[in-house]
Amino acid sequence: MHQRVRAALTTAAAAVTLAGCSLAGGGSDESASETTASPSGSTGGAGGTVVLATHESFHLPKRLVRAFEDESGYTLEVRAAGDAGTLATKLSLTADNPIADAAFGVDNTFASRPLGEGAFAEVSPTTQPPVEYALPDGSDRLVPVDSASVCVNVDTAWFDREGLEPPRTLEDLADPAYQDLFVTPGASTSSPGMAFFLATVAAFGDDWQSYWTDLLDNGTKVVDGWEDAYYGDFTAGSDNGTRPIVVSYDSSPAFTVSGGRSTTAALLDTCFRQVEYAGVLEGADNPEGAAALVDWLLSDEVQSALPESMYVFPVMPGATIPEDWAAFAEQPEDPYEVDPAEIAANREQWLTEWTDVISR
Numbered sequence: 001m002h003q004r005v006r007a008a009l010t011t012a013a014a015a016v017t018l019a020g021c022s023l024a025g026g027g028s029d030e031s032a033s034e035t036t037a038s039p040s041g042s043t044g045g046a047g048g049t050v051v052l053a054t055h056e057s058f059h060l061p062k063r064l065v066r067a068f069e070d071e072s073g074y075t076l077e078v079r080a081a082g083d084a085g086t087l088a089t090k091l092s093l094t095a096d097n098p099i100a101d102a103a104f105g106v107d108n109t110f111a112s113r114p115l116g117e118g119a120f121a122e123v124s125p126t127t128q129p130p131v132e133y134a135l136p137d138g139s140d141r142l143v144p145v146d147s148a149s150v151c152v153n154v155d156t157a158w159f160d161r162e163g164l165e166p167p168r169t170l171e172d173l174a175d176p177a178y179q180d181l182f183v184t185p186g187a188s189t190s191s192p193g194m195a196f197f198l199a200t201v202a203a204f205g206d207d208w209q210s211y212w213t214d215l216l217d218n219g220t221k222v223v224d225g226w227e228d229a230y231y232g233d234f235t236a237g238s239d240n241g242t243r244p245i246v247v248s249y250d251s252s253p254a255f256t257v258s259g260g261r262s263t264t265a266a267l268l269d270t271c272f273r274q275v276e277y278a279g280v281l282e283g284a285d286n287p288e289g290a291a292a293l294v295d296w297l298l299s300d301e302v303q304s305a306l307p308e309s310m311y312v313f314p315v316m317p318g319a320t321i322p323e324d325w326a327a328f329a330e331q332p333e334d335p336y337e338v339d340p341a342e343i344a345a346n347r348e349q350w351l352t353e354w355t356d357v358i359s360r
Contacts, residue, residue, distance in 0.1 A: 047074035050289030053100035053281075055087050056080045059309045060302060068296045074289045084191065084276075088114050091281070095119040098281040102290035104145060104297060108275045108337075109194065111135055111142055112344035120279040121287065126295045129315045133275050136339060142277035145297050146312040149335050150195035151271040152182075153252050155236040155244035157263040167245065169269050170203050173215060180219035182245040183233040186358075188351050189224045191274075196247045197354060198343065199272035202336035212357045222358050236264050251311055254322070254329040262328040273335035276312070 052058075058078060065076055079100055081087045088110035091103055095117040106114060114120060120141035133144035152173065154166040167173055173182050185193035197208075204211045216222075221243065223229050230237040234246040236256055250271060253262040278297050280290040296302060303319035306312050313321070313331060321329075 047072060047289050047292075048286060049077050050074045050102065050286050050293050051077045051079060051100040052293060053079050053081055053087065053091065053103045055084045055105040056082055057310065058105060061305055061309060064301055064305060067301070068293075072289070072292050072296070074286075074292060076293070085110055091119045092117040095282065098283050100281060101284040101286045102278060102280055102293045104276070104278040106142065106277050106279075108135065108273075108277075108340050109198065109343050110340075111138060111277060112340040115141060116344075118282055121282040121284070123280045123291055123294055125291075125298055127298050127316070129298065130317065133315050135277070137341065142279045143294055143298070144275050144315045145278050146303075146306050146310065147273060147275045147315055148312040149250040149266075149271040149273045149332050150192040150199070150247060151250050151252075151266040151268065151332065152196070153234075153236075153246050153248040153264050153266050155234065155263065156265050158235045158244035166265070166267075168267055170200060170211070173220070173245065174211070174218050176218065178218065178245060180221075181243050182215070182219070183221040183223060183229045183243040184247040185226045185229050186222050186224060187354050190226055192226050192247050192249070193222075195272040195274055196270075197350070198338045199270060199336040201350065202272070202338050209353060209357050212354065213360075216358060216360075249311075250331050251307070251313070251325065251329040254324045254327075257324055257328060266330065266332075268330060268332040271332040271335040273332070273337060275315070 058080065069075055081090045081099070084105050084107055087103065088106050090099060091106065091114040095114065098119070103114075103120075115135075115138040120138070122140050123143060124140075125143050129144045133147060135142055152167070152170075156166065159166045164177070167175065167178055172178065184196055187193045187197035200208045200211055221233060223233065226248070229246050230248055232238055233241050233243045234248075235241040235244045237246070248266070250266045250268070253264045253266055256262050256264040278294050280287055280294065284290050298316055300316070300318050303314035303316045304321075306314045306319070307321050307325050307329075313325075313329075
């Protein structure tokens with residue numbers, strides 16, 4: 001997951017950073033991210049230190065971390081390893097000499113490489129997440145923790161003012177009615193950009209290059225990152241924006257609520273689902289602590305904190321979500337998906353071909 005969103009999209013102000021397949025939480029004084037609860041190698045309670053390798057957008061309330069430490073006897077040390085793609089690479093390259101006891105943040109677009117390198121040990125969480133989030137291969141080693149779908153979003157207020165019906169499907173984005181209205185982050189430089197690209201691969205198969213040619217001929221703008229697109233070009237994200245169609249997330253409309261209604265909408269027929277996983281690293285110094293950490297990530301308390309801490313949906317059915325999410329952050333029923341093994345086998349070739357298409 002590359003880079004992912006790290007703050008709420010509020011109508012008053014927003015501070016967002018991308019790191020991957022999912023939205024990642026912003027910084028209140030109650031959140032804990034790239035901080036260590038204790039120095040490396042120290043002990044906490046009877047269980048000692050458990051080290052978590054994760055991406056730079058990992059945030060959970062400090063009160064939850066303290067509760068985990070108090071109840072488990074372990075001291076949690078968090079080591080951030082860049083974005084989700086960087087994390088997956090590091091775990092793969094250090095499979096024989098693990099950098100931590102557990103890892104969180106590898107998503108379904110990157111999972112096949114560390115799994116193939118043997119980076120993860122088998123794990124059996126006390127509570128099993130719904131099978132719909134499980135990987136086709138590796139479900140005995142990687143446990144789903146959260147999900148977020150990358151979707152095309154539209155500025156509904158802009159379309160209302162212009163008297164134009166907004167698009168609904170991927171095909172609509174190439175319609176001349178929406179010429180010069182769509183902006184997307186690049187597939188090679190952004191997590192949601194890659195997810196949108198994969199949605200087009202899933203939808204159009206071997207014809208995806210023709211589809212992208214049609215998009216570009218219709219004036220689609222490709223920028224480096226999600227922030228550039230949402231806060232630079234999107235009309236609902238910037239006073240200077242000129243494009244009312246953008247690649248963002250299914251949860252984004254929950255952060256553009258004004259007067260009891262959202263001024264944006266996610267197009268649920270355009271979405272690609274990203275799922276983030278946690279697991280115990282093979283050869284971990286503290287495998288028992290790592291297993292306890294995975295169980296903690298699936299607890300009702302942590303799962304219920306995910307929407308406001310990391311801006312992703314929990315996978316466990318007992319979790320609660322904020323009222324605005326329930327009202328405005330609708331999840332797609334049938335998002336596009338590409339098998340992780342297919343992504344791993346074709347990623348470099350696809351990105352080379354994609355770069356050629358957008359450079360013409």
